[in-house]
Amino acid sequence: MSGRVITLLTDFGMKDPYVAEMKGVILNIYPQANIIDITHQVEKYNVIQGAFILASAAKYFPKGTIHVVVIDPGVGTKRKAIIIESKRYFFVGPDNGVLTMAAKMDGIRRIIEISAENYLGDRFSLTFHGRDIFAPVAAYLAKGVKIEELGEEIDRIVEVKLPEPQIKGERIFGIIIYVDSFGNIITNISKEHLQKIGVERRLKATMRGEKSLELKICRAYGEVEKGEFLAIIDSFNLLEISMNQGNAAEKLKVKSGEKIEITI
Amino acid sequence: MSGRVITLLTDFGMKDPYVAEMKGVILNIYPQANIIDITHQVEKYNVIQGAFILASAAKYFPKGTIHVVVIDPGVGTKRKAIIIESKRYFFVGPDNGVLTMAAKMDGIRRIIEISAENYLGDRFSLTFHGRDIFAPVAAYLAKGVKIEELGEEIDRIVEVKLPEPQIKGERIFGIIIYVDSFGNIITNISKEHLQKIGVERRLKATMRGEKSLELKICRAYGEVEKGEFLAIIDSFNLLEISMNQGNAAEKLKVKSGEKIEITI
Amino acid sequence: MSGRVITLLTDFGMKDPYVAEMKGVILNIYPQANIIDITHQVEKYNVIQGAFILASAAKYFPKGTIHVVVIDPGVGTKRKAIIIESKRYFFVGPDNGVLTMAAKMDGIRRIIEISAENYLGDRFSLTFHGRDIFAPVAAYLAKGVKIEELGEEIDRIVEVKLPEPQIKGERIFGIIIYVDSFGNIITNISKEHLQKIGVERRLKATMRGEKSLELKICRAYGEVEKGEFLAIIDSFNLLEISMNQGNAAEKLKVKSGEKIEITI
Numbered sequence: 001m002s003g004r005v006i007t008l009l010t011d012f013g014m015k016d017p018y019v020a021e022m023k024g025v026i027l028n029i030y031p032q033a034n035i036i037d038i039t040h041q042v043e044k045y046n047v048i049q050g051a052f053i054l055a056s057a058a059k060y061f062p063k064g065t066i067h068v069v070v071i072d073p074g075v076g077t078k079r080k081a082i083i084i085e086s087k088r089y090f091f092v093g094p095d096n097g098v099l100t101m102a103a104k105m106d107g108i109r110r111i112i113e114i115s116a117e118n119y120l121g122d123r124f125s126l127t128f129h130g131r132d133i134f135a136p137v138a139a140y141l142a143k144g145v146k147i148e149e150l151g152e153e154i155d156r157i158v159e160v161k162l163p164e165p166q167i168k169g170e171r172i173f174g175i176i177i178y179v180d181s182f183g184n185i186i187t188n189i190s191k192e193h194l195q196k197i198g199v200e201r202r203l204k205a206t207m208r209g210e211k212s213l214e215l216k217i218c219r220a221y222g223e224v225e226k227g228e229f230l231a232i233i234d235s236f237n238l239l240e241i242s243m244n245q246g247n248a249a250e251k252l253k254v255k256s257g258e259k260i261e262i263t264i
Numbered sequence: 265m266s267g268r269v270i271t272l273l274t275d276f277g278m279k280d281p282y283v284a285e286m287k288g289v290i291l292n293i294y295p296q297a298n299i300i301d302i303t304h305q306v307e308k309y310n311v312i313q314g315a316f317i318l319a320s321a322a323k324y325f326p327k328g329t330i331h332v333v334v335i336d337p338g339v340g341t342k343r344k345a346i347i348i349e350s351k352r353y354f355f356v357g358p359d360n361g362v363l364t365m366a367a368k369m370d371g372i373r374r375i376i377e378i379s380a381e382n383y384l385g386d387r388f389s390l391t392f393h394g395r396d397i398f399a400p401v402a403a404y405l406a407k408g409v410k411i412e413e414l415g416e417e418i419d420r421i422v423e424v425k426l427p428e429p430q431i432k433g434e435r436i437f438g439i440i441i442y443v444d445s446f447g448n449i450i451t452n453i454s455k456e457h458l459q460k461i462g463v464e465r466r467l468k469a470t471m472r473g474e475k476s477l478e479l480k481i482c483r484a485y486g487e488v489e490k491g492e493f494l495a496i497i498d499s500f501n502l503l504e505i506s507m508n509q510g511n512a513a514e515k516l517k518v519k520s521g522e523k524i525e526i527t528i
Numbered sequence: 529m530s531g532r533v534i535t536l537l538t539d540f541g542m543k544d545p546y547v548a549e550m551k552g553v554i555l556n557i558y559p560q561a562n563i564i565d566i567t568h569q570v571e572k573y574n575v576i577q578g579a580f581i582l583a584s585a586a587k588y589f590p591k592g593t594i595h596v597v598v599i600d601p602g603v604g605t606k607r608k609a610i611i612i613e614s615k616r617y618f619f620v621g622p623d624n625g626v627l628t629m630a631a632k633m634d635g636i637r638r639i640i641e642i643s644a645e646n647y648l649g650d651r652f653s654l655t656f657h658g659r660d661i662f663a664p665v666a667a668y669l670a671k672g673v674k675i676e677e678l679g680e681e682i683d684r685i686v687e688v689k690l691p692e693p694q695i696k697g698e699r700i701f702g703i704i705i706y707v708d709s710f711g712n713i714i715t716n717i718s719k720e721h722l723q724k725i726g727v728e729r730r731l732k733a734t735m736r737g738e739k740s741l742e743l744k745i746c747r748a749y750g751e752v753e754k755g756e757f758l759a760i761i762d763s764f765n766l767l768e769i770s771m772n773q774g775n776a777a778e779k780l781k782v783k784s785g786e787k788i789e790i791t792i
Contacts, residue, residue: 005555005559007548012445014278014303014304014305014542015303015306015444015445016303016317016444017302017303017317017320017321018444019303020271020300020301020302020303020321020324021320021321021324023300024321024322024323024324024325024326024329025324027269027298027325027326028324028325028326031269031298031326034555034559035300036548036551036552036555036563037548038548039542039543039544039545039548040542041543042543044445044511045509053544053545056545056549057545057548057549057552059552060549060552060553060556060659061552061555061556062555062556062559065552073509074486075484075485075486076483076484076485076486076487077484077486125498125499126483126484127483127484127485127496127498128499131324180543180544180546181541181543181572182572219604219654220603220604220654220655221655222603222604222605223604232655234653234655235656245573245601247572276709277709278542278568278569279567279570279709280581280708280709281566281567281584281585282708283567284535284564284565284567284585284588285585285588287564288564288585288586288587288588288589288590288593289588291533291564291589291590292588292589292590295533295562295590299564308709308710309773337773338750339748339749339750340747340749340750340751341748341750389762390748391747391748391749391760391762392763
C-alpha cells in the first residue's frame with residue numbers, strides 16, 4: 001500500500017458501526033488511506049489510559065502517520081478539536097490531553113485548533129466528532145491539505161500526566177497505571193526511580209497492603225519458573241510486575257489505579 | 265490503496281478463523297481489495313440487528329463499495345444467495361432481509377440470484393457460504409465481473425423492517441431497537457413521530473413500567489450534567505435515550521427489544 | 529493493494545497496543561504491506577489452539593503470503609525463532625510447534641533459524657519478539673530479502689500434533705479440539721475414522737458420561753429443526769457436533785480438551 005497511514009484509537013468497542021463509519025468517511029476523501037486500528041477497547045471515557053496506549057504505540061509507525069484518537073467525553077461542549085504536528089506525525093482529536101503525551105515524546109512543532117468549515121461544512125453532529133470532524137480532517141491531511149488551512153494556530157493545550165511516584169527514604173510510593181490482557185502490572189515507577197533507592201537486581205513490591213513479594217528483576221519471563229512472579233523494566237522504561245506464563249494481576253487481584261510500594 | 269473497498273459484516277465474532285478465511289479467499293481473487301470490517305459482533309443469527317448496523321454504516325462508504333453480509337441462519341437451506349445493486353453500492357449476502365434496509369435507503373437498481381457455477385465451481389460447503397460464495401462473488405465484482413454474469417435477475421427479496429411505533433392520542437408506544445456499547449438506547453421512534461404528539465424540547469420516557477424519566481432533548485451530551493439522562497435525535501433521525509458520560513441502558517436495566525412509551 | 533499479504537495470529541487480545549506496535553514496525557520497513565489479522569484471541573499460551581487455527585486459515589491466502597504467529601510462552605528463553613518456507617507461504621514465529629501443522633500441510637521446503645543481526649540489530653527486548661524479531665523479519669521477507677540472509681538453515685523443528693483418537697472395536701475415543709463462537713464442537717475424529725467403525729448416515733456421540741446423542745450426519749445445519757443437534761464433516765474433514773441455530777457446546781456444557789466417544 002503506498003497511501004498514508006492513518007491510525008485509529010478509540011473507546012468505541014468493536015460491536016457498533018461507529019469505527020466503520022469513520023473508516024468510510026476517510027476512504028471517501030482519501031481512497032489510498034492505509035487505516036490501522038491501534039485499539040478500540042480503551043475503557044470508556046478513560047483519557048489517561050488512551051494517552052498511555054497512544055504513547056506506547058504511536059512511535060512505532062512510519063514518519064508521516066496521522067494518529068486519530070477519539071476518547072472524547074466532552075464532545076459537543078466547548079473543548080477544542082485540535083491537530084498537533086510533531087516531529088514525525090500528526091495527531092488529531094479532542095483537546096483533553098489524550099494526544100499530548102505521545103506528541104510531546106515525539107516533539108511538538110505546531111498546534112492547530114480545527115475550524116475548517118470550508119472542508120467540513122457547517123452541518124455536523126454534536127455527538128460524534130470522530131466521524132464528522134476528526135476522520136475527515138485526518139483524510140484531508142493525508143491527501144496533502146496544509147495544516148494551516150484546517151484552523152488557527154494556538155499555543156496551549158490540555159495536558160495529562162502520569163502521576164509521579166513519591167520517594168520517601170528507601171520507599172517508592174507509586175501506582176499501577178495499566179494492566180494488560182496478560183495480567184502484566186505496569187507501574188508509574190521508572191528505572192531511574194528504582195536506582196534512587198538503590199534497587200539493583202532484586203526488589204520488594206507491596207500491593208493492597210498484602211505481605212510484600214520479593215522479586216528478581218529479569219530481562220525475560222523465562223528467568224523464573226512457570227507460575228512465579230518477576231519484575232521487568234519494559235520498553236517504556238517502567239517497572240512491570242509479571243508472572244511467567246500466568247496472570248499476575250488476576251493472582252494478586254489488583255487493578256489499574258491502585259497503589260504499589262517498592263523497597264529494597 | 266487504489267483497489268475497490270469490500271466491507272464485511274458478520275456474526276462470526278473475532279476469535280475463530282472464519283473472517284480471515286473470507287479475507288484470504290477475496291485476496292486470492294482480487295489482491296487489490298481494501299477489506300474493511302464493519303463489525304463481526306452482531307448477535308448470532310440476529311438478522312434485524314445486522315440490517316440496522318448495515319443501514320447505519322454502509323452509506324458512509326465510497327461509491328462502488330461492495331458490502332458483504334453474513335448473518336445467515338438459513339445457510340444450506342433453500343434461502344437464496346443474492347447480489348443487490350443499488351445506486352452507489354453492491355450488497356452481497358443471503359436473501360433473508362439483512363441487506364434490504366440499507367439497499368433500499370440507497371435505491372435498489374437490480375437484484376441477482378447468485379448461480380455462478382462458472383466462477384464458483386460446484387464444490388462448496390453448505391455450512392459456510394460466507395467463504396465459499398459471498399466472498400468470491402464480492403471479489404469477482406470488485407475485479408470487474410459484470411453482475412449479470414453471476415446469476416439471474418429476480419424481482420422479489422425478503423424484507424425486514426423496523427417495527428413501526430404505535431401512536432395513541434398523546435402517547436407513542438415504541439421499542440428499543442439497539443443498545444450500543446456506550447449504553448445509548450436507540451428506539452424506533454423518529455423525530456416525525458415525536459412531532460405528531462407535540463413534543464418540542466422535552467419529553468417523558470417510560471421503560472419497564474418504571475416511573476417515567478423527564479428528559480430534555482439535547483444536541484450534545486454535555487448539555488446536561490455528568491451522570492444525567494437526556495434525549496437526542498441521532499443521525500438516523502431516531503430518538504436515543506442517553507446518559508452524559510454514563511451507561512443509560514445499564515442504569516435502567518433495559519435491552520434491545522423492550523418497550524418504551526413516550527409522552528409529553 | 530498490490531503489496532505482499534502479511535497475516536498476524538497472536539494471543540495478544542484486542543485491548544493492548546501490542547498488535548498495533550507490530551503493524552507499525554512492519555509498515556516502517558515495508559509500507560506496501562497488506563496486513564490481515566487472522567485472530568488475536570487465541571487462548572493465552574495455547575500453542576496447539578494457535579496451530580489449529582493457523583492450519584485452518586492459512587491455506588485460503590494467496591501464494592507468497594507471510595504468516596506471522598506470536599503465541600510464545602517461551603519468549604526470551606532458548607527456544608529458537610524460525611522461518612519456514614513452504615510450497616506457497618512463509619511462516620514466521622517461535623519454534624514451539626505453532627507453525628508446524630500448517631507448514632506441513634502446505635509442504636515444507638526449508639527451515640531457517642533467525643539470526644539476522646544485520647537486519648535486526650542486537651538491541652531487542654527479550655519479552656516481545658513479536659515486535660522486535662518476527663514483525664521485522666516478515667517485513668524484510670515481504671520486501672524481497674532472501675530467506676538465507678535472515679539466518680542459518682536447520683533441519684529439525686518442534687512439532688505439535690492433534691492427539692489421535694483411539695479405535696476399540698466399534699467405539700472411537702476422541703477429544704474435542706476446538707469449540708468455536710457458534711458453539712460448534714470440533715473433534716479430532718476424521719471421516720476415515722468414522723468409516724472404520726462403519727458409521728454411515730447416523731452416529732451416537734457421548735460426552736461427559738451423559739447419555740448418548742443420536743445424530744444424523746448432515747451437510748447443512750438446516751437439515752434438522754431449529755434447536756436440534758446434528759453431526760457434520762467440516763472442511764478440515766473432521767467431525768463436528770452442532771445445533772441448528774443454537775449453541776451445542778453451551779447446551780452440552782462441554783469445552784475444548786474434553787473426551788468424546790462415538791459409536792454406531
